[in-house]
Amino acid sequence: MSASPRPRATPGLARHASRPYHTPSTGVFALLPQFLVPWAELMHLNQPEGYLAFYWHYAIGLAFAACIAAPHPPPLSAFITIAGYLSVWVFIFRGAVCTWNDILDEVFDWKATRTQLRPLSRGALSMAQAQIFLLLQVILLGILLIPLSTACLIYADIMAMVFAINPLVKRMTHFSPFVLGAGFAVPILMSCAAFRADPLLQALLGMDLDEDENEGSRASSAYLVGAACLYLASLLTTVIFESIFAHQNIKDDLKTGVRSLALYLGPRAKQWLSFLASIQVCLTLAVGFSCGFSLLYYTISCGGLAISLASLLYFVDLTSPASCALVFRQGSIAVGLTLTIGLLAEYMYRSLLSIAGE
Secondary structure, eight states, X not given: OOOOOOOOOBTTBOTTOSSOOOOOOSGGGGTSOGGGHXXXXXXTTTOHHHHXXXXXXXXXXXXXXXXXXXXXXXXXXXXXXXXXXXXXXXXXXXXXXXXXXXXXXXXXXXXXXXXXXXXXXXXXXXXXXXXXXXHHHHHHHHHHHTTSOHHHHHHHHHXXXXXXXXXXXXXXXXXXXXXXXHHHTHHHHHHHHHTTOOHHHHHHHTOOXXXXXXXXXXXXXXXXXXXXXXXXXXXXXXXXXXHHHHGGGHHHHHHHTOOOHHHHHGXXXXXXXXXXXXXXXXXXXXXXXXXXXXXXXXXXXXXXXXXXXXXXXXXXXXXXXXXXXXXXXXXXXXXXXXXXXXXXXXXXXXHHHHHHHO
């Protein structure tokens, strides 16, 4: 017997909705006219914590790049300018990624309680409208990349390709958080490229960070190791928090056939996530060691990260969707802040040393 066809959505009505739809009225939605609400929802502006999950990697990468920039740390005005510019780019980029995910996941979203009221799932927007909207966002992203370096464009393309395939990966394997993490961590190198301080590019092109060839070669190699460790640490950040977030959807994932790391780890999820968190702390220690960072970095970034991860993994109740959502929001902020503040403290310290040495 063939399966009965899925009913076509009627604009404005949720198909098989288990709960009523209420128009968001907080944050930016309090200012938007009604006709723009579905478009804002398609960009997931009703989930601002998702924006921070994107931007923390850029903030961490920019602070790291400011620490290793040569021959002197960049002025604070340059740091603020680039950080602000990338915040706008991330806003559009995150919206495009969410739009793409909703387009590909619509077949699953309408079946899941948490996602059945998204614009495509409830029929507030058509698939064609979403696709045109995605194209406009991609064009705008390309325009915003023009003032940045060619390396930034390359990293942006790599990141876009990873995010493009991720919705498909989770249909085939339980390990999509690692693929997603690989994309989320690219901003570490992209941010370095924005400051012309990308150790990977310098290694590939044989460029030296300092005037002295031998000293520059050693510094370039050490900074490349530091960047690689920070990249992997950022990757694990995504894996840990995506796994916690995915525990909200376990019942729906079982029903719809979507695979997730949360399902794969099962009752031993906390133990495995704690193991990954330990590796992440070790990687952040390696960043400081390879780059010659001061006690400020070790105390704030490494110490703060260890305390944050240990606390959230101890207190989170993976059987409670509310607990998982709370830890995802607050925990990712705590981790992002500690890493960023520690690297910013190191940047300011190196800036003072540079001024004193002039």
